[in-house]
Amino acid sequence: MMQKRRYHHGNLRQALVDAALVLIETKGPTGFTLSEAAKNAGVTPAAVYRHFEGREDLIAEVALQGFGIFAERMETAYNDGQPNALRAFEAAGRAYLDFARAYRGHYVAMFESGLPLQRSPELNQAAMEAQKVLQAAAVELSKNIPAEKRPPPQMFAAHIWALSHGVVELFARGAPGGRSPFPPEQLLESGMGIYLRGLGLIAPD
Structure with missing residues (x-):
């Protein structure tokens, strides 16, 4: 008692x-x-x-706290003394991998529980804050792309988000690298390189 x-x-x-x-x-x-x-x-x-009120409310609170941690880690990675926006962008992608490993329960509540982000204004806002880091990086990097070849920053950020999430889901959850002969970090870095090279942001090898 x-x-x-x-x-x-x-x-x-x-x-x-x-x-x-x-x-x-x-x-x-x-x-x-x-x-x-x-x-x-x-x-x-x-x-x-x-x-x-129920289990979903409890899971939503876990997700809310997770997005707060996630946004902080992404922002720290992006602003932590990186020499340029490109390196900072890559650091933010790696922070995605690190978060999924270090905060497994939060990650599942955020991305695998099926809860809609619109469940509450607070949850929706927390999710948007996490996305703002990649969007800010995309806006900065887009300045180096000719206007006629420049994707909207939101699309740019969504592509990198999807790439990071895909590597996490397929190769970094459970047994890291279990389905690939390459480490998740290497897969993410090379995937980003191919994408950014296609936009003309990285010189050809």
Whole structure:
């Protein structure tokens, strides 16, 4: 009982998020119940409903926190002393890989739970903040492309986002590189190189 009261008067909401993260990683976003999350957090099932209406609300909170971490890591990678926008762009792509490995539960809640980003204004805004880093990089890099060959920055950013996400999903989740003879980092770097070279941003080999 003392443990339950400590959570009730402390940060029960975060305790439930932390419990959900473990369950998401081990059972997937639909493989657990709120009662299991409550048990792992050391509280009664009834206590959960003071903070979340259902499992999807709990997963949405995990995703919301994940997008906040994700945006911060992407922004740090982009601004962390890179010599030019191109290198910063590549660093942001690598940060995507790093995030998926370091925050598996958050990543699943964000991208594999099936929750619509429009579920709440807060979740939608958090997702947009994460995308702004790549869009800002795309705007800066687009200045080096002749106007007649220049894709819209939003499309530019979406291409790199899709490339990064594809490498993560196919080769960096589970056993990294298990389906490819090449490390995920190398796949991402070479894929970006081919794409950016096609836009004239990288000199031919």
